[in-house]
Amino acid sequence: MAKTITTPLDEKTARSLKAGDRVLIDGVIYTGRDAAHARLLEMAKKGEPWPLDLQDQIIYYVGPCPEKPGQVIGPAGPTTSGRMDLFTPALLEKGLRGMIGKGSRSPQVVETMKKVGAVYFVATGGAAALIADRITASELVAFGELGTEAIRRLVVKEFPVIVALDSDGNDLYKIGREKFRVAV
Template sequence: MNLKITTPLTKEIARSLKAGDIVSLTGVVYAARDAAHKRMIEALAEGKDLPFDITDAVIYYLGPSPAREGQVIGSAGPTTAGRMDKYTPALLAKGLRGMIGKGRRSDAVVESMKETGAVYFAAVGGAGALLSKHITKSEVLAYEDLGTEAIRRLYVEDFPVIVVIDSEGKDLYDRKRNTL
C-alpha cells in the first residue's frame, strides 16, 4: 500500500502499518545516531529528562554532512540501525513510536516493538542527496558538541520510506530471506 502519514506517529497509526507498506512521511522527526543514543540512555539512567518529548516520536538514524550556504542540510541518508539496538528498547519503553534507518534489527528490539506498538522504516541507504530534498527544516536540538552526531529536529515532507518491521514483528528483510 502507498500511504501518506504525518507525525507524531500515534499508536493507532503505527498499528495500522504493515511490513511492505510504502510510506510518504511528513512532519517532525528527530535525527539521532550512536553517540546521541549513548547520551540519552545515560540521561535516563541518571533520572534526567530526554532532550525532546519522545512520546509518539520518530527517530531518524542520521548523521548528515554539512550544509552549504542556502541548503537546509547536507547529504542525509540513513545509517545502519542495528548499532542502536542496544539502546532502543529503553527508548521504546518511553514511548518512541517509529524509527527510520537501514538494515536488520535484533530480536530484543523486535520484541519491544511488538509490546509497545512501534514501527521500523527503512529509507534507501546511499541516497542521501535525494533524501535531503525532502527535509525542509533542520535545527540542532541537543548535544551540539557531537557535531554530525548531535540531535536535530527535522521537518520532513513526503519523505520516502518503506515499513520493514511492523508492530506485529513482521520483517520484510526476513521474509525475503526465508523464501530463498
C-alpha cells in the same frame, strides 16, 4: 501506492502499518545515532530529564554532511540501525513510536516494538543527496558538541520509507529474501 502519515505517530496508526508498505512521512522527525543514544541513556541512568519528549515521535538514524550555503541540510541517508539496538528498547519504553534506518534489528528490539506498538522503517541507504531534498527544515535540539551526531529536529515532506518491521513482528527482510532465493 504509498500511504501518507503525518507525525506525531499514534499507536493506532503505527499498528495499522504492515511490513512492505510504502510510506511517505510528513511533519517533524528527530535525528539521533550512536553518541546521542548513549547520552540519552546516560542521562536516564542519572535521573536527568531528556531534552526532548519522545512520545509518539520518530527517530531517524542519520549523521548528515554539513550543508553548503543555501542548503537546509547536507546529504542525509540512513545509517545502520543495528548499532542502536542496545539502546532502543529503553527509548521505545519511553514512547518512541517509529525509527528510520537501514538493516536488521535485534530480537529484543522486535519484542519491545510488538509490546508497545512501534514500527521500523527503512530508507534507501546511500541515496543521501536524493533524501536531503525531502527535508525542508533542520534545527538543533541537543548535544550540539557532537557535531553530525547531535539531535536535530527535521521537518520533512513526503519523506519516502518502507515498513521493514511491523508491530506484529513481520520482517520484510525475511519475506523479500525468500521470494528471490535460488536453491542450490
